[in-house]
Amino acid sequence: MRRRVAVAVGGLAMVVIAAILLSGGKVPLTDGGPNGQGEFSFRLGKVQATPITRTPPSELHDAAREAGADIKETMDEFYFRAFVDQGSWGDYEAAFELFDGRAATRAGSDQDVLTLGPTANDDFELLEPTSGTLTISVLTDGKDAPVSAVADVQFLADATGKDGSSTQIVSVGSFFLRQVDGAWRIFAYDVDREDVPGEVLAPSGSPS
């Protein structure tokens, strides 16, 4: 299992490397907005149905894809508010409105991991997403209707610090969602955030 996961992750990393190299280091995941940061959009990977009935999953593919598109909207908005949108840095109330029940309260105390952090405005000058992939598993109920989902997230961004340093932000995790008043909301999560320090590129031509 671990080997397969490693191979899959390795393959994903190669795709990321290729995309970054081919695009000169920039993969546009944001569009619109005055600062080029109006929105953020994950690339939607595999969406699969997991039925609790004996209905073959292939027959629920369309329902799962439809739910997957709605779930993607929720996750796009969350990562936009939590990481990409500079206007939200340090105040993630809008991001946590996408959580349901006690998860919303708990998310506030986990904001160091779930967001760019409460001191993002002091720490960072700029953040540009370089990769974002979602894979979704949709659980269907006894009537074969989507009832819950797990969204596996892999998000990478390049952040520039106030001091000119560069940091790669890696957010990887699983979010459990369910429908609340017609919208998909997060009710559980299991997320890792890793900040990988980069190097400061000295200004061109300056003596070392």
Add this chain to the structure above:
Amino acid sequence: MRRRRLFAAFATLAAGVSGLGVATLQATPAASVPLMQIGDAHAEYGPSLAGSKPIFILILGSDSRPGTALEDGLCDSIHILGINPETKRATLVGIPRDSYVPIASGGTNRINVALSQGGPQGMVATVENLTGITFDYYLLTGFTGMTQIFDALGGLRIDIPYSFEGFENTDFTEGRSTMTGAEALEYSRTRKSLSHGDFDRSMNQGRVLLAAFAQFRAEFRKDPAALFHWIAVGMRNVSTDLPLNELFTLGFTSWKIRPARLTNLVAVGSIGTAGGASIVNLPSPHPVFQDIAADGFILPEDIPADAAPDG
């Protein structure tokens, strides 16, 4: 968790390669300046059980044959699962199928007839009368369901404490084993080749449940999406009054209960006969039932010596 470390490592590699590529193309001399390591962090939350109130689930196995309703069979596997959210402990208590007890639908008989006489609700009521426990939910499966569950899960990884031959001649050898669904069923049904017959069989059934719990927990912690697979496989093969939301809650609760804090025992009694049939007379009140009813768990040191019949 491991996949995330791998992903982070590859992401770092990707960043390094892309940085190298950009630097090469731009031919810009770069001065390496070590920066602060911000590090990595983890956060998790799930709607798990909380508080000191224990939850009780009656886990039942019917001997109904394929093509026959589960409720029409004899209930040859009866286990009380108690979970205490506060102490993060859980206990399984097996009830011998030959226990001679008052049946909720009327009369006194072997407890295993309560299912066919009153359905799952009749079985629950019978065990509630016997133990003083009020059950929150029940789970009922049968031979086909159990086989399909473990096959769909890729087998059952279990530690076999002693070797014996199954009733269909499978050699169950002491040590770590991965059983197919059919082997797990045979392991759970074998009685005659065990030293203490049905008491040992009930212990083995508890071992299967414990092993399944440990396997679920390990897979769930490695990949939270595994919860859906287990729920789906379970719901396809089990009859239950457990709603989906509660299944999620129980699943997330398992994050907090280590397998070592789950004890397995059997409520034993004396062997007798009634109407020419072999029966088990349980003491009344039974100390094991009193103990688990109080708070949902029994500490290993409080397990009566004869409640773990095969040692």
